[in-house]
Amino acid sequence: MSSTAVSVDSSDRSDLDVDIQRDARAWSRFTGMKYTRALRLMKHPLAHGILGERISARKLIAVLTEHPVLSEPVQDDDDTGAFSSTGERATLLGRSGLWADETYPIRMSSEDSFIELVLVCEVLRMFSTIDEPTSDAYSYNLKHTAEELFSEWLGKFSHVDNGIAIWAAAAIDLPMSDSSPGEMSPNANFGLDPQQVEYARRMRRNQRGSSSSIRAHHHRPPGYLYLQSALEQFRTTAETPARWNGVDEQAEPLTSPFHEWLVAQVDPSGERGDFGSRENLAYDYRAGVLDNDHGVAMHPQDLVRILVDLHAAAEFVDAAREAVLDWARTSPDSQGIRTELIDEERSSHGGWGAGDGTIERFEYRCPCGNGTILEEHDNIPGFREHSPTIMCSKCDKEWQQVPGAPAYGWRIEPIERAVS
Structure with missing residues (x-):
């Protein structure tokens, strides 16, 4: 994992100092905290911005009454009893979430309260965003994800209120x-990638020894590690x-041409298909990718390996082998295939006078x-030879090596396809 250290010249540093001082004054007024304590808080290492820019205390305060989900218009009545808007807004956010401002008001009098809020912003920043809020990324679930993450590394922040998660989401837009809507629910939905949210939820449970297991990491949130x-x-x-550069250098691929070809064969009606059929194979493969039970088949032969590793039934392994051959025969994206390794042997050789080899x-x-x-592969000095050979009379007539492929990376393709 790499980070990018940002060079800050004297004028930028001066602007940053002014921003921090303004934030400290605003937080002091908002919480009743002494200015010197608030200033120290703004300079806390965890408040510098880990996955993005420093979280502004003034922005945190403003969203409570400016964000349309966190606030509502203030109404006033005149002498006739008619209500009209005052032009102001009041927060409806409390510790337990929305519509809880009166019963469970948020109090931020301690230094830890501010750091907790900033850290929840960082947790939410680690996910990729999507355009619309989704019920698969809701506040109560994500507050537990934050709790479990903090409990591992920062024990004193191991409890996070639902309202804090909502506040943090508003602060980072x-x-x-x-x-x-209309039911005064305390929870909010966020526009975060639902597969990444589910990955983080399951991973945190794994850290606590849950029986749930994740075998692949293509849905890992980019900022997670x-x-x-x-x-x-x-x-x-x-x-x-130093602040994160925004790149997960250990990210696993989310798709491949073979993957797209296979999942396109899932029954459009959503039916799973007959046991061991192509539709059944595609359905279960797609489900395994979505659930992080296995990774994406980047190459056709990966599909067979995945099923063997999962101890799949023989019918599915055979269906996978046939799918690989079908891909090679029919897909314009095929660049040849490799098949399963069934045996290997390495031995030393005394050589032919120019030194030992293998x-x-x-x-x-x-x-x-x-x-x-x-x-x-004869790796003998003065006598080097590399030769992949099809040792099957039937397949030798139907398949050939892909020209130009390296000896250790050979691939085969159908002869008819190669001629056409």
Whole structure:
């Protein structure tokens, strides 16, 4: 994970100092905290901005009465009893969420309260945003995700109120809506990638020893690893790293041409299909990707490996093998395929006078399954030879090596397709 240290010249530093001082004065007025305490708080290492720009205290205060989900117009009545808007707005946010300002008002008198709010902003920043709020990314779920993350690295922030999660989302301008309009629900929905939200929820439970397991990480939130690293560093050194550069350098791919080809074969009606059928294979494969049970098949042969690793029924493994061959025969995106490794052997060789070497033999399943593809490498000084050979009379007539492919990275393609 890398970070980008931002060079700050003297004029920028001066502007930053002024912003921090203004935030400190605003927070002091808002909470009743002494200015010196508020100023120290604005300079806290965790408040510098880990996954994005520093969170402005003035912005935090403003959204309480300016955000349409967190506030409502103030009404006043005249002598006749008629109500009219005063032009002002009042917050309806309390500790337990929306519509809780009177029963559970938010109090931010302690320094920890501010740091907790800023950290929840960072947790929400680690996800990718989407245009519209979704019920799959709702405040009460995400407040638990924040709690479980903090409990691992920062024990004293292990409780987060639902209202704090909503406040943080508003402060970083996430798309947001009341989860149940007209019902005065305390929860809000956010515009965050639902697959990433589910990944984070399950991962935190994994950290606590849950039986739930994640075997692939293509839905990991982009800022997830960097935020964890930053919190770990703070716990150890009381300092935080340079601001994140916005790139998850360990991100796993979300798609491939073969993946798209296969999932397009899911029954449009949503039916799972007959056991072991192509539709059934595509349905279960797509479900496994969505649930992080396995990764995306970047190459056709990955599909067979995934199913073997999952100890899938023989019918599904056979269906996967047939799908790989079908892809090679019919898809314009196919660049050839590799087959399954079934045996390998390495041995030393005394050489032919120019030094010792090795001989490597790899046997792969042939397309029809009744023969093999033999890959041999004579790594002997003065006598180097590399030769993949189709050792099946049937497949040798139907398949050929893709021209130009390296010896260790051979691929085969149908002869008829190659000629056409």
